[in-house]
Every structure is written in C-alpha cells, then in structure tokens.
Amino acid sequence: MSHNDRRLHREAALVAGRPAPHIPPRRVEAHRIKDDGEAIAVARELAREFAIGAAERDRERRLPIAEIERFSQSGLWAITVPKAYGGAGVSSVTLAEVTAIISAADSSIGQIPQNHYYMVEALRLAGSEEQKAHLFGRILDGDRLGNAFTEISTKTPVDFKTSFRERDGKLLLNGQKFYSTGSLFAHIVVAVAKDEHDRVHLVFIDRATPGLDLVDDWSSFGQRSTGSGTVTFDDVEITPFQIVDHDGVFERPTPMGPFAQIIHSAVQVGIARGALAETISYVRAHARPFFELSIEYGYEDPHTIHAVGDVSIRVHAADALLARAGRLLDTATENPTGDTVAAASIAVAEVKALGTEVAQLAATKLIELGGARSTLESHGLDRFWRNARTHSLHDPVRWKYHHIGNYYLNGSLPPRHGAI
Structure with a gap:
C-alpha cells in the first residue's frame, strides 16, 4: 500500500469514526500486585466499580478511558510479568479468573487487555534480556500495550501486508x-x-x-x-x-497459543456469569407470573426455576473447565513439550467451545425469563447477547470441536498458533 493509499484509507476511517482519544504519557507508577490472592481481590473490587455504568457505556458506545486507567494503575495489567523481573508472575488459573471476574461486570473492559497480556507473554518467550528489562519495567510502572495485529485486506486474518x-x-x-x-x-x-x-x-x-x-x-x-x-x-x-x-514462538512447543486463547475463553465465561447473575436479579425483582398459574411472583414459576437451574449447571461446568485449562496451561508453561502444549491447547479449546455456547444461552434466557420489559433499552440487557455473539467471532468455535475430536479420537495434536 502506497503512502497515498494509506492516507486515503485513514481519511475514510476518520469519516466512519473519530480521532483517537488523547492518552497522555503515564505520570504515576502503578501499584504492584504481590501474588495471586491479591490479584483476585483487586479484580473483585474493580468489577464492582466497572459494573456501574456498563450498560450506559455500551448504549453510548463510550470508551472506558477512566476505567482502563484505573484498571492498569491497580497493577492487574502487570500480573503476568515474571517474578524474576519484579512481577507477580501469577498462574494461568489466576489470570483466567481475573479476566472472567472483570468480564462479568463489563466484557469490553475484560477483553481490552487480552492483547497486552499476549504481548507480555511473547516478550517473555522471545525477547532479549535487554528488551525484557526495559519493557517489563515500563509495564510494571503502568504502561499499557495495545494490539495492531489483524488486517482486513488480506486473504486470511493471519496474512499480513504490514x-x-x-x-x-x-x-x-x-x-x-x-x-x-x-x-x-x-x-x-x-x-x-x-x-x-x-x-x-x-x-x-x-x-x-x-x-x-x-x-x-x-x-x-x-x-x-x-x-x-x-x-x-x-x-x-x-x-x-x-x-x-x-514466528519463533510457534516453531517450537510453547504455551503461546493456549495462553492467548484462555483469556478469550475467560471473557466468554465471564459473560455467562454476568448474564446468569443479571437473570436472577431481574427475575427476582421484575418478572411477572404466567397468567395460567396461581402464584404470586414470577420467580415461583416452575419453568423459570428449571431454566435457571439448567443455566447454572452449565455456567458452573464452564467455570470448572476454565480452571482445569489454567492448570494444564501452567503445566505446559513449566514444562513446554509437544504433549503438554497440545493438552493445554485442547483443554482451552474445550472451555472456549462450552463457554461460548453457555454465554449465548445465558444471555438468551435472560431476555426470555425477564419478559417483554427486559427488552427495554433503558435496561441494556441485550448487551450480554450482543457481546457474547460478537466476541465469539474472534475465531471459529466450529474448529474447536474438530481439533478436540481429532485429538481424542485419532491422537492428532492440534496445530500451534494463536487461535487454538
């Protein structure tokens, strides 16, 4: 693409959108989280804050600039920096849980640091000691990494002209x-x-x-x-x-692929948790009983009770698969071999497949059980389904089932790349 072509593309993008917001250089050092327990505690605290205004931000398509600053200054964006470089070096189980906790409150905020964590992991695996010392130091101080990965003018999402x-x-x-x-x-x-x-x-x-x-x-x-x-x-x-x-991080067995995908999986699990929690809250407060029943409240409807039970089981199953995938990814990180990386990749693919399915189910049931009033724009409850459906398209879940089946049925190891 020539200089003139890039200028025309940028001008077209500006017509369709807005100039990027001004993000000033960081002036204050971020808090440094010490361990896994503190990371979970901080995530829970932030999730309570981020849940407030999530529907309004979605409705207005408002960038969460203040929230992201709060997020990175909390120290959570540096939790995967290795201990040898001053970071907490948390487990993959913890990273996935932190992502799910934040995503249950606001899945856009939960997804935003995914590529930041990806680049930190790539730096850990392939960076020189000088690069690690410099960039890990900046990340610990609170600098955020952003993604410029995919192009839309190439044959596939992993073909690059840049x-x-x-x-x-x-x-x-x-x-x-x-x-x-x-x-x-x-x-x-x-x-x-x-x-x-x-x-x-x-x-x-x-x-x-x-x-x-x-x-x-x-x-x-x-x-x-x-x-x-x-x-x-x-x-x-x-x-x-x-x-x-x-390229080098995929030419040998490394946890790079499943590491990238477990964060996306955790976003889906978080959406499922958030939709289920919103369903219970909304039904308890607003749902009316079906007129054929002689009950006082909508939450006494036996079909509603059954549906909430069914979704709860599936969400808890996705929770369990997420934790299991994190444990297998930690094993692959400690001992990266063809077998351990493949086992982690398949485990992450399993939770991505189930989590995607459950997030959309939970989001659909939220509207179904909430009744007609639940569709009002003022509630913003449709965002759970829209977010789950949009995020699921990051990579095709149908291929997860293929690789999972091929692994268990034929002993075929999955390919090594960032989408499996």
Whole structure:
C-alpha cells in the first residue's frame, strides 16, 4: 500500500469514526500486585466499580478511558510479568479468573487487555534480556500495550501486508491494521509485521511516534467500547531494539497459543456469569407470573426455576473447565513439550467451545425469563447477547470441536498458533 493509499484509507476511517482519544504519557507508577490472592481481590473490587455504568457505556458506545486507567494503575495489567523481573508472575488459573471476574461486570473492559497480556507473554518467550528489562519495567510502572495485529485486506486474518524495510539508512514500518483492540488506550502500540524475508515480528512502538495514527471507527453491534478500530503506520521509523521475533514462538512447543486463547475463553465465561447473575436479579425483582398459574411472583414459576437451574449447571461446568485449562496451561508453561502444549491447547479449546455456547444461552434466557420489559433499552440487557455473539467471532468455535475430536479420537495434536 502506497503512502497515498494509506492516507486515503485513514481519511475514510476518520469519516466512519473519530480521532483517537488523547492518552497522555503515564505520570504515576502503578501499584504492584504481590501474588495471586491479591490479584483476585483487586479484580473483585474493580468489577464492582466497572459494573456501574456498563450498560450506559455500551448504549453510548463510550470508551472506558477512566476505567482502563484505573484498571492498569491497580497493577492487574502487570500480573503476568515474571517474578524474576519484579512481577507477580501469577498462574494461568489466576489470570483466567481475573479476566472472567472483570468480564462479568463489563466484557469490553475484560477483553481490552487480552492483547497486552499476549504481548507480555511473547516478550517473555522471545525477547532479549535487554528488551525484557526495559519493557517489563515500563509495564510494571503502568504502561499499557495495545494490539495492531489483524488486517482486513488480506486473504486470511493471519496474512499480513504490514512490513518494515530499510530505506536510506532507516528502518521504516508501513501498513494498516483493524480490530486493534487496546491500541486506543495504549502507551505502546505493538504491530505485527513482516521483514524482507516474510518472517513475522512484533514491533513495540511508542504511541506518539510520528507516522503512527489511530482512529476510533469500531462500529460492531457488540463489544462496543473495546475501541477495536484502525491503526495506520506511515513510514514509522523503528530500531532493531523494538523488534521481537513472533514466528519463533510457534516453531517450537510453547504455551503461546493456549495462553492467548484462555483469556478469550475467560471473557466468554465471564459473560455467562454476568448474564446468569443479571437473570436472577431481574427475575427476582421484575418478572411477572404466567397468567395460567396461581402464584404470586414470577420467580415461583416452575419453568423459570428449571431454566435457571439448567443455566447454572452449565455456567458452573464452564467455570470448572476454565480452571482445569489454567492448570494444564501452567503445566505446559513449566514444562513446554509437544504433549503438554497440545493438552493445554485442547483443554482451552474445550472451555472456549462450552463457554461460548453457555454465554449465548445465558444471555438468551435472560431476555426470555425477564419478559417483554427486559427488552427495554433503558435496561441494556441485550448487551450480554450482543457481546457474547460478537466476541465469539474472534475465531471459529466450529474448529474447536474438530481439533478436540481429532485429538481424542485419532491422537492428532492440534496445530500451534494463536487461535487454538
């Protein structure tokens, strides 16, 4: 894509959206979480705050700028930084639970740091010691990483035209990204780009770097406030110190793939939890009994009771699968072999499949059991289904079932990439 083409694309994006919000450089160091227990406690506290206003933010498509600042300043965005570099180095079980807790309150906020955690893990696996010391230090202090991964003008979501080349003694990055979740809130934008040999790398770029532009043009009907819009790189000057090899983390057995996916799985489980909790609250407060029944309250309806019981069982099953996947991912992290990574990938695929199904079921039952008044825009209860459906499209769940079945039936190990 030429300079002029990128300019035209950016102008079109601005017509469809809004300029990116101003995110000033961080001036205050974030709190440093010490261990897994503190991470869970802080997540629960924040979830109570984030639940307030979640429906309004969704309705107005308002970016949660203050909430994300609160989130990262709490220390939760640094909990996967290894202990050797000053972080809490929490378990995958804890990371998944933190994500589910936040997502139950507001799934857009729960999804936003997914790519931040992904890039931290890639840095752990492939970064040099100098890169780790520098970037982990910034992350511990509260800097946020944003995603510039997927493109919409290529054959598949994992084909990339964005690239960097040497020209006139400078290393220049060019390209355009979409679905850039987290970048609008980021201090450092991480671009996925190819070198001259078509090898894929991660490039860590400070937000204020000349030639880097962000546009808030995300218009999906769900996950409305993730800010997953357009990022353009127009002759962005970079250095080798900013570049981390990405292909290498999938050329050998590493936990990179299941690590990426367990966070997405936890978002779905969180939506299911949130929808179930909202169902119980709404039915108890507002649902009226069916006129054929001689009961006083809607929550006494035997069919409603049965439906809530059914959804509760399925949500609890998804909870159990999420914790199990986290334990197997921790095993793969400690001892990454072909078998341990495959076992973790399949376990994560199982919870992603069930969690996606249960989130949509719980969201549907919320409206069904709540009755006609539950569809009023003022309640905002439709956001659970819209969010679950939108987020589920991150990668096709139908392929989860294929890889799971092939693993158990034929002993075939799943492929190593970020979508399984």
